Amino acid sequence: MKEKFTIVFQPYGRRITVSEDTNLLEAARSAGITLRSVCGGKGGCGKCKIIIQKGEVQFNYDPKEKLLTDEELNDGYVLACLSFPKSDCEVFIPPETRLEGQKIQMEAKIPKIIPEPVVKKVFVKPTQLEERAGNQLEKILHLVGVESFPSHVEEKLKAMPTCCPEGATIVIRRYKGEVEVLGLEEGNTTDRLFGLAVDIGTTKVVAYLVDLITGEVLGYESSYNKQLMYGEDVVSRIGYTMEKEDGRKKVQKAVVDTINELISRLTSKHQVGKDEIVDVCAAGNTVMTYLFAGIDASPLLDPGAKIPVNSITLDSKSVGLYVHESAKIYCLPCVSRFFGGDAIGDILVSGMHKSPKISLLVDIGTNVEAVLGCESWFVTTTAAAGPAFEGWGIRFGTRAIEGAIDHVKIDPVTLKAEYTVIGDAKPKGICGSGLIDLLSEMFRNGMVDSLGKINTELKTPLIREGIDGYEYVVVPAEETAIEKDIVITEKDIANLIDSKAAACSAIGILLKKMRLSVYDVEQVFICGAFGNYLDVNSAIAIGLIPEFPNARITYLGNGSVAGAYLTLVSAKYRYEAEEIAKLTTYFDLLKDPDFMDEYTAAYFLPGKKELFPTWWAASRKIKRS
Template identity: 40%
Template structure:
């Protein structure tokens, strides 16, 4: 950048803004006081050779960081999926979009309640909101620390963060009171969230780094499904496309580039490793594939490690294999006259041993109980009932959906055939169904890297019409009908044979 002269002695900030306008064509730059305070020293010690980090800010742009020399390869961002059960963070190189690392952990708020309703109730008690806000900020900071320590990256080099979560998680992240979310008429404090700096909520990255929380649609349809619609390109397609995000809250969207309709149903934490005796996240040692044949159990684990429990995909496989092999009935109850030595009743609870303790990584047997199966039946029933209710509301059949994306914390594996076999997914041509992993995280990353994508997320949130299932009577009828394997109406699952 040209140094000042007596003929060109404009202020340092004007000089930088002028140069940026030449190089980017963008007008209107803001700057923080902390950044402005170090401007004089940075410019003169570097001989006016600097690297400027800029970000979208309101209707203009903001200077986030000014550094000596060429540091273009040292700018990073963080994408965060703030899930009800699991929080996942991804470190991204801003110039290239390269993923530098990803890590996750159980959401520590679970100790205050496994589902969003429990946490809302806790938040509405004295100091409850402050506690829930504090623990999620602490958890994100710990994940960020883990990511940057591996790569020897400075906190100051992280200049932006985009977070996606359901409406309650977004409120708790920002410290917004969520009490009205659970009370009819189900109104959140906000569905579009202000852009803030990291220092405002205590995120330990560059203090002036921009933080965006993706917009919500309604009280129970949040930025995570908006991120998913963005990541899957549903709003760009002329074909009718569906997205099921199977998490603690089963969120569903159906639509195309002309219309989008969505809903949410409480599925519970079972598919994310919660609510079952031996459930766990999709991490090293989690059983993610199971096959039972002639009384023999074969399984695979993530990382080929000793089995430590069952993640969501393993639980789906397990239920399918149990009913297929007549170990449980279509109502989810164990056959009591089963002669299989793996079946037992312990403390009046029927259970089936999948891995004996001598082969387990925890030195404890890995089992599935009748209570676990009951929880899973309710979870899969809620997801399918929501999908069916939404399709019926729109007036379409599953056959009219050209593509169905399935998202969720299943790791890298989901057996579509078995998910259909237990009645979790609709019985439709298998080539139309695609497992796409964590689309909430993917959408947050896309929004982190692209101003256009971030703007598109806001457009998507405004375009989506929410159907409130809690006051939609057909949903409850569909839910009761779905509490069977695969369903009480076998005509909905013509290809499923046990």
């Protein structure tokens, strides 16, 4: 019989009893605590650091992996995913491991539109059925536009003078020529019509509660996607669905539970009944859409996989959402295994599908999505930029949580970093926008060369030799929340250059395919949670995105939830979304013969001369000694 032990997790004070073959990452999940785990608990990322304060664990760690420093090992640090209890334990979760307080982009630029929802209500007076019930029923059928009512609705209508003395409201759904009766409500409820727009992100979920009569957003809420407990990236989550019994159901339930929590918050705050939410629209990348829908996502791991280019409609009752029992869930269409409904939402809200101007849309995250086109055509691709911008592979990298450095400037005289921190807290690490600023500032000030090597000839104690080569001290230990120097190393810089090269080469490939130059692009749209905090000048300086001399740059915010909103409030945007999906040609970089050439050319700062017409020349004049 397997021995069981009690684990106490501090600073939360939560305790749980687990068997000896349960690792501490799984134990934390069971206790309702989500730790950072980019690799999904496979011992590859080194982010689930914890400190064993009491008790004994079996730590299956190979020091050659160098996921922990000697100092951390001496201080009692272990990786939760590789640690199994051998006694009762008390565990401390350090600030850098806690997945909480992330700055989530909820706001979006939503154009004003005339509401034309697919769900509407029709009020029926009780007097209409008092005489000649059969004939009146036919008149109501004609009024509503359906051939017949569900039996339970018809029975209620016939009994309405008795059971509904004030009349009743029929809830109907019209889309693509089909009309469906969703239900019958007592009295006149035609002024109570609500919907939910949802952005299902890999990391976070955002929900808008919308008045479908006026189009007004009553409120929005956000939360971490509970699927994070099964891995921070989509591949880890697909792996879980394949490896574990009922894995697909568990992963689906995790995101449904997340959305239900947001629904509960929104309905409570705005005095709306959950059963008054009669329509739901959701946007997410292809994997997130499949996992939410309960569809097998394992085929998406195949580079040659082709998917149906159409929207998905689900029954809310079968999914388990806390909304009207007959409500439908409309998922925006996906184009390829890496180009999903979230990107279609971005295009919808940008309006580039209605403009003759050549436009580029970029969504930067773990995956970079790039769309080039205008009203009559779109070409798109995605690049695995890697999770460096999310903090993986960067010693002091982190997500955009409280305590993350989000912007950096370096004094050109003292070479000391000046920074801002999310939440005005002491710094714990550096998030994506901060890393881009930091590398840009180091390059501008001659602290790194075009290959990302740190300039050791500069006379400053802030540049020193460390365990991963030379490093620059961004924040001294006494100013941090973690009581360690926060540094950026040459190894970190190499990972950042790798990520930025993938992003830039994806855009370069699209321009090359369409025989366009950076001068031809007239509009650039930057979207996504990460993009909203991005300093575009820093991004250009390191070659993350090309320099577009003639383009107007617009930040869209959360285009995914905005796209879901548009399709929720107006049926015509569903038709537009599906038309965009059909007009889109996807290029798979893994199969493109030009990709490696573009990628190699982007593997220095800033990148190819043709993509950086003014900044490339200026960067060559910077003194580096």
